[in-house]
Amino acid sequence: MKRDPKQSKDLIAYRDIRNLMFSRRLIPGQKVVFRDLEEQLGMSKTPIWTALVRLEQDGLVISRHNRGFYVKQWSKTKIQQFVELREKLQGILIGYAVPGCKKEELAVLKAALDNYIAYTGKVYDRTRWELDSAFHGQIAWMSGNEFLIATLGRLHDILYIAIDLTVLTPLIGTLKKDHENVYRAIAARDATSAKQALRRHDRNATRVMLGSLISPNPEALEAIAGADQDRVPSVIFLLQLD
Structure with a gap:
């Protein structure tokens, strides 16, 4: 993925994870595995977590107590x-x-x-x-x-x-x-x-x-x-x- 070096890691993580959802590499209902994202994005857990919180605010992911983040699934x-x-x-x-x-x-x-x-x-x-x-x-x-x-x-x-x-x-x-x-x-x-x-x-x-x-x-x-x-x-x- 092409990245702008002037962007913060939080924003890069946000856009990269968002892109994974739009490219069907993360699908509705799927659990978001931090280790997998760390390897795919070449980032630490902190910007990934920040990005997922923002994506939850966007309504695209959901957090479940003691279970982590999941791509949102709608009826x-x-x-x-x-x-x-x-x-x-x-x-x-x-x-x-x-x-x-x-x-x-x-x-x-x-x-x-x-x-x-x-x-x-x-x-x-x-x-x-x-x-x-x-x-x-x-x-x-x-x-x-x-x-x-x-x-x-x-x-x-x-x-x-x-x-x-x-x-x-x-x-x-x-x-x-x-x-x-x-x-x-x-x-x-x-x-x-x-x-x-x-x-x-x-x-x-x-x-x-x-x-x-x-x-x-x-x-x-x-x-x-x-x-x-x-x-x-x-x-x-x-x-x-x-």
């Missing part, structure tokens, strides 16, 4: 609630973003759309999720509400870990068109149409997302394994981590 009901919350939150954010959107913000959004459309991966993999997150993250950023931006970022992280995103593969073409429709409505400063387009987009994805909660599924792991393991999803939301 299907909880995940359904997260998906519904994400849909509602994105509807609120786009309502804030459209009326006052600036030309330079639209240019960034258009670039995010172009990157999403240009990606030719045939499987809905980690890279496509990153590009998807960048598009929605820019809309959130345009709202100017830092609290809601951070909340949406956490929801994106949880859903990436909790759901087998490869099931979205048959929808890639539909999701591309959805993104284009959302962008056109925003560019036209039409908040009503933008909300409607985004709602259709979210519901297209929601129909299939809830049927594949992450488990040690060999086919899913194999499909995702080809992604660049040194990259972290929800790239636009990493601004809040510095």
Whole structure:
């Protein structure tokens, strides 16, 4: 993993462990073994412990008395609630973003759309999720509400870990068109149409997302394994981590 030598060991450990979860090398329900992490990350126990405490605050791991840390595992009901919350939150954010959107913000959004459309991966993999997150993250950023931006970022992280995103593969073409429709409505400063387009987009994805909660599924792991393991999803939301 590439590391910035200027970053603290605590932050490096935090990002590296987070990356292990996003690359499926730590999966929901799995116990976090300090000795293994010390060997993998080349670090002592102290920054690893600090990182796990922070990840627990993020809702990605859980500590159990006298048993250590585990990667958080969510029930299907909880995940359904997260998906519904994400849909509602994105509807609120786009309502804030459209009326006052600036030309330079639209240019960034258009670039995010172009990157999403240009990606030719045939499987809905980690890279496509990153590009998807960048598009929605820019809309959130345009709202100017830092609290809601951070909340949406956490929801994106949880859903990436909790759901087998490869099931979205048959929808890639539909999701591309959805993104284009959302962008056109925003560019036209039409908040009503933008909300409607985004709602259709979210519901297209929601129909299939809830049927594949992450488990040690060999086919899913194999499909995702080809992604660049040194990259972290929800790239636009990493601004809040510095």
